[in-house]
Every structure is written in C-alpha cells, then in structure tokens.
Amino acid sequence: MTAKKVFRFVAVLLALTLVAAACGDDSTSTTDGDSTATTLSSGGADEVEVFSWWTGGGEAAGLDAMIAVFANTDPDITFVNSAVAGGAGTNARAVLASRLQANDPPDSWQGHAGQELIGTYVAADQIEPLNFLYDQEGWLDVMPETLIPLISDGGNIYSVPVNIHRANVLWTNPTVLADNGIDVPATLDDFFAALDALKAAGMDAPLAMGEQWTSMHLMETIMLASMGADGWNGLWDGSVSWDSADVTAALEAFDKVLGYTNSDASALSWQDAGQLVLDGDAAFNIMGDWAEGFYRELGMEPNVDFGWAPVPGTAGLFQFLSDSFVLAKNAPHRDAAIAWLTVAGSLEGQDAFNPVKGSIPARSDGDRSLYGEYLLSAMDDWASDTVVGSLTHGVVANDSWKSEIDSALGLFLLDRDVAAFQTALVAAQTASG
Amino acid sequence: MAVASAEKTARPTRKSRGNFFTLQHWWGILWVLPSLIAVMVFVYGFIGWTARVSVSAWKGLLADYTYVGFQNFTDLASDQRFAIDVQNTAIFTVVFVLGCLGLGLGLAILLDKGIRAEGFYRSLFLFPMAISFIVTGVVWRWLMNPAQGDRLSGLNLVFDKLGLDFLVNSWHGTPTWGIAAVAIPAVWQMSGYTMALYLAGLRAVPESLREAARVDGASELQVYRKVVMPLIRPVTLSAIIILGHISLKVFDLIIAMAGKQVALDVPAIYMWTTTFDGFFFGRGAAIGIVLLLSVAVLVIPYLWYTLRQESDT
Structure with missing residues (x-):
C-alpha cells in the first residue's frame, strides 16, 4: 500500500470507530x-x-x-x-x-x-x-x-x-435475643441497655449498618425516636430550629448508637448488613421494610429467622x-x-x-x-x-437539602464531632433554601 | 533517534510552502475536519460551557446562568468536604505514583537482566492494565474486605491463616489513611505499564556505556545510579505526568471499592454527587474547573518542555 492508501484506510477506520461508539452509547443508556x-x-x-x-x-x-x-x-x-x-x-x-x-x-x-x-x-x-x-x-x-x-x-x-414502605423498622435475630435473655427494646434507653448487654456478651457490633446512605437512614429513625413526631416534622416545615437543644440531644443519641455498629459498614450494602442479622453476627439492623422482601427471597421464616418491631422510641409512628x-x-x-x-x-x-x-x-x-x-x-x-x-427516601427534604445533609453526615462519620455536625446541618438548610 | 531522523526528512516538505495547497493536502484537511469539529465542540466547547456554569448560580434541575463571580470557588475553599478531597488526592497521588515508579523500575531492571521467557513475564505484568478500574475495584473490594473478628475474609484471612496477624487491618476503613489502601490496587494495575516504559528506556541505554563504567571499576549499583538512571530520567518524567493525571482524575476505582462515602471522597466524586444528587450545578462545574486546572498545571509544562526539546533537535 502506498502512504496515501494507508492514510485513507486509517481515516475510514477512525470514522467507523466513531459510528460504533455512538451506537454503543445508545444501547448502554437504554x-x-x-x-x-x-x-x-x-x-x-x-x-x-x-x-x-x-x-x-x-x-x-x-x-x-x-x-x-x-x-x-x-x-x-x-x-x-x-x-x-x-x-x-x-x-x-x-x-x-x-x-x-x-x-x-x-x-x-x-x-x-x-x-x-x-x-x-x-x-x-x-x-x-x-x-x-x-x-x-x-x-x-x-x-x-x-x-x-x-x-x-x-x-x-x-x-x-x-x-x-416503612422506614422505622428494627429487624432482629430472635435466636440471638433469646440466647442472651433480651426483650425487643421499646425505648431508646432499653435499646442502649440491650446493645450494652450484647456487647458484654462478646458481640463486637450488635447493630449492623451498611454504606453511607444506610447511616442516614439510621440517623433519621434515631432522630425521630429522640424528637417525636412534632419535633421531626418541625425540622422540615421550619417550626423547629436546627440549632435547638432537641436536635443536639437527638444527634448525641445517634452518635451513641453509631458506637455499636460494625467497623466494615462502609464496605457493605444494605443487603449485606441485613445478612449479618440473619447469620447472628449482629442482633439488630435498622432498615426500611424492603428488608422483609429480601429476607423472604432468601427463604427466611418471619418471627423465626427474623423478627421486627418499630425502631425503639417510635412505636405509634409510621415513618413512611x-x-x-x-x-x-x-x-x-x-x-x-x-x-x-x-x-x-x-x-x-x-x-x-x-x-x-x-x-x-x-x-x-x-x-x-x-x-x-x-x-x-x-x-x-x-x-x-x-x-x-422519611428524609433518606425523599419525603421531607428536596434533593439539594438531602445532599447537603449527606455531606455533613459523611464528615461527622469521620470526626464524630456532634457540635460541628449540628453547625453543618444548620448550614445545609440555608444552602439548599 | 528514530523520531529525530523522521523530523529531519520531514522538514524540506514543510518548508516548501508553494506545494502546500495541493489536492492531497485538501483531502487531508477534509478527512481531519470531522474529528477537528468534534474536538472543538465536545472538548473545548464544553470546557467553555463548564467554565460559564462555574461562575453561575445554577442550582436545581433548570439552568440558571445568573453571574455570581467566583462565589462557587471561594465557597469550595472553605468547604470541609473539599478539604478532605484535596487531602485524599494528595495521599492517593503520592502512594500511587511512588508505588508505580518503584515497582515498575524494579520489574524493568529484573527483566532487563536477561531473564528466560522474558516475553511471558512482560505480558504477565502488563495484563492488569487491560482491565478497567471498575473490575479492579470490584475484585479488590473482596480482597480488601475490612471485616474483623469472625468474619475475616480476603487478604486479612490469608494474613490470619499464615500467622501474620499484625498485618490484618481495616484497609480503606482506616481513618485518614484509608485512601492509601485504595491506591494499592491502582499500583497493581498501572505498575506493569510503568515497567514497560522503563524497559523501553533501559533498552535504549547503549550496552557500551555500561561496559565502560564496569571497566572503570563501577559496581553494578553504581552503574545503575550514575549511568543508567540519569539517562532514563525523561522516562521517569513521562511516567510521573501520565500517572499523576490518572490519579488526579480517579473516580471509578473508588466508587467500585467503597461506594460514595465522604471518608474516601475525591474531587471527581464530589463533583458528581453534588451535581447529580444535589443539583448544585454551579458548584459541580467549579470543581470540574479546579480539576482541569490542576491537571493542566501538571501537563502543560511537560508539553511545553517536550515541544521545545523537539524543536531544538
């Protein structure tokens, strides 16, 4: 081939690649x-x-x-x-x-x-x-x-x-609870007592958690438990201030709960975290009730292989x-x-x-x-x-607000500084407003 | 050498301006035109558009081009999450670039020593590069499972079984330095490529120079330190540029290994989440521009240096 022919051949080849790339894009997107x-x-x-x-x-x-x-x-x-x-x-x-x-x-x-x-x-x-x-x-x-x-x-x-769907559901392993003589906790205080008892019995992380969005899910249910329906709703309609003492108390409760979670949370999906409860590696998992569909797909028996209750402190509330x-x-x-x-x-x-x-x-x-x-x-x-x-699942805040809260939460998971977290949450409200 | 001689033979035609607008040249321009237009629109056009968005107040699904000056950039400067991004990128870059250079040079020297079945080993070390970062990320996510206690798995399980308990660690779950663990798969993937670069450089060093040094009584270590290394310095520079810009743009590897979490956040991930999860388009574009500039700081002096060297020969 002469140089000219080679050149033309390459040019045609390039053109074909472009066409192929365009087609490829279409099919992957749909x-x-x-x-x-x-x-x-x-x-x-x-x-x-x-x-x-x-x-x-x-x-x-x-x-x-x-x-x-x-x-x-x-x-x-x-x-x-x-x-x-x-x-x-x-x-x-x-x-x-x-x-x-x-x-x-x-x-x-x-x-x-x-x-x-x-x-x-x-x-x-x-x-x-x-x-x-x-x-x-x-x-x-x-x-x-x-x-x-x-x-x-x-x-x-x-x-x-x-x-x-319901967000505020506590999933439990009935066998682990029975073996340790623990009742399903009804209040946040009961919850901490149960977690302490399990820790004392040698369970490193009695509460299973997954990647970052599941920690936001955990946060919203604990905040609801701590603040009640009026307090929680007030955060989103503007009647409760984000720098109030109630929010501080709620965030401190969340901080305390995080102390009972698994160290490899960031590497787990919500299914992985749910699996920890089934396997008895953890006693509790807080996740929406889509977890029940997942458990049944695995052939698990309700009230035998897994149990459920409202997140402690949220009985009578349906976070949907x-x-x-x-x-x-x-x-x-x-x-x-x-x-x-x-x-x-x-x-x-x-x-x-x-x-x-x-x-x-x-x-x-x-x-x-x-x-x-x-x-x-x-x-x-x-x-x-x-x-x-629910916050994590788009009911109470728009996407911008939620993503600012997510950034603040990510930083909090690193430094666990409640005061700084609260300041960031106040800023999140203004930034997205 | 080959490049230089081609350059010399090409010169006369370039200088004879009279022939420039021959039919062949018009054909050439015509063939190049589509990609030229595509590059103008899809690369430079979009860089310009991103720059415009980065100085706008755009927040939400619909475009809002209200000019806000450098507000988005100054906000980033005081953004704690962005500070973590910069720190993570710095750690990742140092571990990744040094790891690749060290491992790549080591492998290249070993292969250069005339090992048997060199071609086999060369391919073996190069193969990881053929894999995408996503695949690497998924595999290493399993290998570097940070679970502790009864649920040890992956490399940690191997360490445990071998009695190397002190090596068991939480990998990317390690505070502050977790990002360094993410750099390890990147080193695994790109060190073969660095090896290939170095191997080409080593082969270009004439054996006579090494012989001369040996005759003068230099030890093997001195031969490499005083003779070979200075001669392959341009290879090191090229490798740093190529690896450095990969590390500044890293995204897929982290997403595949650790998902979206602020602990392992880098600018590219922040750009993506803030833009598409939070609809902060102005801020996302500002991060994009910062990324572009940081890569440019690395690449442009190199291009300038190379072009000047070429014109000197």
Missing part, C-alpha cells in the same frame, strides 16, 4: 434489566418507556409482576424497562436529570412521593398533573388521605403511588416513604404512559406489585389474603399510626 430496549424511537403509541431504579431483589420482581398485569390489560403496548442500578436510586436520578435537561424524558419514571418529586420535578415543570386520572379512576376514595397532600402541589396531584410514578411533560407516548399509570394505580396492579416487593399497597382496599405476616402488621399500623415522612 438497556438494563430484563427487557431489551431498542433505541429511542419517536412517536407511536405502541410502546411506553418507564424509568426506575428497580434492578434487583424484591424490587425488580415486584416491577416484573406489575409489568405482567400491564401485558394482560394492554397487550398492544410494548413495555420498555429502563431501569438503572445503584443504591437508593442515586445513579438512576443522575441519568434521569441529564435526560430531562436534554429534553429526552422517559414517558414515566419512578420517584419518591414528597419533596423529592415536588422540590425537583414539579419546581422544574417536568411533570403533568394527574387529577383527571384520579377523578376518572376514583382513586381519591381508595388512597389514604394523608398521602395526597404529600404528592400534591397547589392542589395538583403529580404522581401515582404504588406502595407504602412511597414509590410513585409520574407522567412526563411532553411524554413521547402520552396515551401509553396514561395506560401504564392506570395499571400502576389499579387494585390488580398494586396487589401484584406489593406482595412481591414486600410493601403494602397505597390503596386501602388491598386483598389481605395476598400479604404475609409482616405486611399485614404494616397495613394495620398504616391505618392507625401517626404518619411522618
């Missing part, structure tokens, strides 16, 4: 999970792209169950499952944010009911009100009254909640979070998206999703025969308890 998503086509009512962070465990299984219902009710619509993996949805939200900025919204996406949706997507005018769908389907009569204000803004309802689906403004397949949302809010859809995911339906008319022992107790508590929102 395929993940079970369904194979093809590249984004424009228009047409024959598919609906639904974005979520449900890629593993009971979450993905629950979504699949609801997709199966959707396939029955709307066989003509192809369901495109654009799920992105990553703890507590942080990765997925990053992908979603860039897609929304690029004006390339999925038809519908999963979002935590509350400030996460309102503070971010409603404020940025990215989603459509769904009042018409609620009227048409009669959902206002079957969904809890306390839920509606949290998913509304200015009288407009913005999402279809498919489930209710709710996964909900929204309708994107300018959804590429609006009619198909509405068909999907109709299924998501239907009794059939919710009763397919929730027993598998390990959550209770947002509707109050769920078929009780479908739910296991834990979920039935949660359904009863949901009906009778005082409801408060």
Whole structure:
C-alpha cells in the first residue's frame, strides 16, 4: 500500500470507530434489566418507556409482576424497562436529570412521593398533573388521605403511588435475643441497655449498618425516636430550629448508637448488613421494610429467622416513604404512559406489585389474603399510626437539602464531632433554601 | 533517534510552502475536519460551557446562568468536604505514583537482566492494565474486605491463616489513611505499564556505556545510579505526568471499592454527587474547573518542555 492508501484506510477506520461508539452509547443508556430496549424511537403509541431504579431483589420482581398485569390489560403496548442500578436510586436520578435537561424524558419514571418529586420535578415543570386520572379512576376514595397532600402541589396531584414502605423498622435475630435473655427494646434507653448487654456478651457490633446512605437512614429513625413526631416534622416545615437543644440531644443519641455498629459498614450494602442479622453476627439492623422482601427471597421464616418491631422510641409512628410514578411533560407516548399509570394505580396492579416487593399497597382496599405476616402488621399500623415522612427516601427534604445533609453526615462519620455536625446541618438548610 | 531522523526528512516538505495547497493536502484537511469539529465542540466547547456554569448560580434541575463571580470557588475553599478531597488526592497521588515508579523500575531492571521467557513475564505484568478500574475495584473490594473478628475474609484471612496477624487491618476503613489502601490496587494495575516504559528506556541505554563504567571499576549499583538512571530520567518524567493525571482524575476505582462515602471522597466524586444528587450545578462545574486546572498545571509544562526539546533537535 502506498502512504496515501494507508492514510485513507486509517481515516475510514477512525470514522467507523466513531459510528460504533455512538451506537454503543445508545444501547448502554437504554438497556438494563430484563427487557431489551431498542433505541429511542419517536412517536407511536405502541410502546411506553418507564424509568426506575428497580434492578434487583424484591424490587425488580415486584416491577416484573406489575409489568405482567400491564401485558394482560394492554397487550398492544410494548413495555420498555429502563431501569438503572445503584443504591437508593442515586445513579438512576443522575441519568434521569441529564435526560430531562436534554429534553429526552422517559414517558414515566419512578420517584419518591414528597419533596423529592415536588422540590425537583414539579419546581422544574417536568411533570403533568394527574387529577383527571384520579377523578376518572376514583382513586381519591381508595388512597389514604394523608398521602395526597404529600404528592400534591397547589392542589395538583403529580404522581401515582404504588406502595407504602416503612422506614422505622428494627429487624432482629430472635435466636440471638433469646440466647442472651433480651426483650425487643421499646425505648431508646432499653435499646442502649440491650446493645450494652450484647456487647458484654462478646458481640463486637450488635447493630449492623451498611454504606453511607444506610447511616442516614439510621440517623433519621434515631432522630425521630429522640424528637417525636412534632419535633421531626418541625425540622422540615421550619417550626423547629436546627440549632435547638432537641436536635443536639437527638444527634448525641445517634452518635451513641453509631458506637455499636460494625467497623466494615462502609464496605457493605444494605443487603449485606441485613445478612449479618440473619447469620447472628449482629442482633439488630435498622432498615426500611424492603428488608422483609429480601429476607423472604432468601427463604427466611418471619418471627423465626427474623423478627421486627418499630425502631425503639417510635412505636405509634409510621415513618413512611412511597414509590410513585409520574407522567412526563411532553411524554413521547402520552396515551401509553396514561395506560401504564392506570395499571400502576389499579387494585390488580398494586396487589401484584406489593406482595412481591414486600410493601403494602397505597390503596386501602388491598386483598389481605395476598400479604404475609409482616405486611399485614404494616397495613394495620398504616391505618392507625401517626404518619411522618422519611428524609433518606425523599419525603421531607428536596434533593439539594438531602445532599447537603449527606455531606455533613459523611464528615461527622469521620470526626464524630456532634457540635460541628449540628453547625453543618444548620448550614445545609440555608444552602439548599 | 528514530523520531529525530523522521523530523529531519520531514522538514524540506514543510518548508516548501508553494506545494502546500495541493489536492492531497485538501483531502487531508477534509478527512481531519470531522474529528477537528468534534474536538472543538465536545472538548473545548464544553470546557467553555463548564467554565460559564462555574461562575453561575445554577442550582436545581433548570439552568440558571445568573453571574455570581467566583462565589462557587471561594465557597469550595472553605468547604470541609473539599478539604478532605484535596487531602485524599494528595495521599492517593503520592502512594500511587511512588508505588508505580518503584515497582515498575524494579520489574524493568529484573527483566532487563536477561531473564528466560522474558516475553511471558512482560505480558504477565502488563495484563492488569487491560482491565478497567471498575473490575479492579470490584475484585479488590473482596480482597480488601475490612471485616474483623469472625468474619475475616480476603487478604486479612490469608494474613490470619499464615500467622501474620499484625498485618490484618481495616484497609480503606482506616481513618485518614484509608485512601492509601485504595491506591494499592491502582499500583497493581498501572505498575506493569510503568515497567514497560522503563524497559523501553533501559533498552535504549547503549550496552557500551555500561561496559565502560564496569571497566572503570563501577559496581553494578553504581552503574545503575550514575549511568543508567540519569539517562532514563525523561522516562521517569513521562511516567510521573501520565500517572499523576490518572490519579488526579480517579473516580471509578473508588466508587467500585467503597461506594460514595465522604471518608474516601475525591474531587471527581464530589463533583458528581453534588451535581447529580444535589443539583448544585454551579458548584459541580467549579470543581470540574479546579480539576482541569490542576491537571493542566501538571501537563502543560511537560508539553511545553517536550515541544521545545523537539524543536531544538
């Protein structure tokens, strides 16, 4: 080959690489999970792209169950499952944010009911009100009254909640507790006494914890236990100051609780931390009730292999979070998206999703025969308890506020300086305001 | 040497300006044009856009280009988390660069001694470089499991079984110095590459120079210290630049090994979380610009030095 030919050959090769790279990008951004998503086509009512962070465990299984219902009710619509993996949805939200900025919204996406949706997507005018769908389907009569204000803004309802999760659950290993003669603790003081007893009995870390977001989860439940419902709610509506003595006391309690956790927390996922309790390496784990779905997937027997109670000091309080689906403004397949949302809010859809995911339906008319022992107790508590929102899971604070709290928490986990932590939390409120 | 001679033969054509706009040159420009445009838009265009965002008040999903001067940068200067990022990057860079240089040079000298099946060992040491940092991170996450007590695993379990209990440690869970543990897999991955650089440098040192030194009575250590090392100093410089800019940008390895935690935070991770979790786009862009400048401080003097050397020959 002459030099010229070689040069041309290389140039063509380079051009091909560019094309290949472009194609590669497309497929990685849209395929993940079970369904194979093809590249984004424009228009047409024959598919609906639904974005979520449900890629593993009971979450993905629950979504699949609801997709199966959707396939029955709307066989003509192809369901495109654009799920992105990553703890507590942080990765997925990053992908979603860039897609929304690029004006390339999925038809519908999963979002935590509350400030996460309102503070971010409603404020940025990215989603459509769904009042018409609620009227048409009669959902206002079957969904809890306390839920509606949290998913509304200015009288407009913005999402279809498919489930209710509880954040303030203490998971226990009944065998370990029985062997050490410890009752399930009801108050924070009982909790510390139990943890001390287990430590004295030779258990290094009686309370299992995982990576950083699980420590925020632990923090919010301990703060709720210390401050009560009014104190906790006040932090978010502005009636309780972050530099008050109540907050100091709550943070000191959290600091004390951290002293009983495992040293390798940062290397563990929430599932790993839950596994420590099953294996008897720890006696307690504080995690949302999706842990129950995980335990059942492992074939564990409720009240035998694992037990549960409200986080000590939070009996009568239901710290909730709710996964909900929204309708994107300018959804590429609006009619198909509405068909999907109709299924998501239907009794059939919710009763397919929730027993598998390990959550209770947002509707109050769920078929009780479908739910296991834990979920039935949660359904009863949901009906009778005082409801408060979760921080880690997007109910009480918007994403900016939460991420500032997360930075402050990360620094606190390093230096464990309660006073500095409180100062940083005060600053977090101003920075995100 | 080869470069220098190619340079000399290329010169006459470059000087004959009259031929510049031949058909072949137009073809050349045409072929280069797409990538030129792509680079202008996707590299320099976005650098400019990021710089613009870094002096804006953008917070939230929607763009807000309100000019706030250097507010985002001054905020970073007093940001405790960013201070940890800088400290972690410094520790990581020192451990990573020194580790790679030491290990790379050692391996290169051993291979240069005329070991049997040299090609096999060369490939063996180079292979880790073919793996992505994510894969390395996942594997080393298992190896460096910080669990203590009954749940010892990975390297800690090996230490324990071998009776080397004093070596059992909490790896990246170690306060302050945890980031150094994360640098170890990075050293494992990139020291083979450094070895290849050094090996090429060593091979370029004429055997006659070493012979001359030996004849003059130099010990083997002196041959390396006084003759070989000064001659391969440019290789060391190149290696420092290449490794240094990798370490400034490290992100994937830490995410794969330890997830998002402030203890092991670096600027790239802070940039990502504050931008996409917290929607602080202005602050995220400011961190991006700081990263760009710190890499530029490293790379630009090197480029300038290399270009000047080339024009001198």
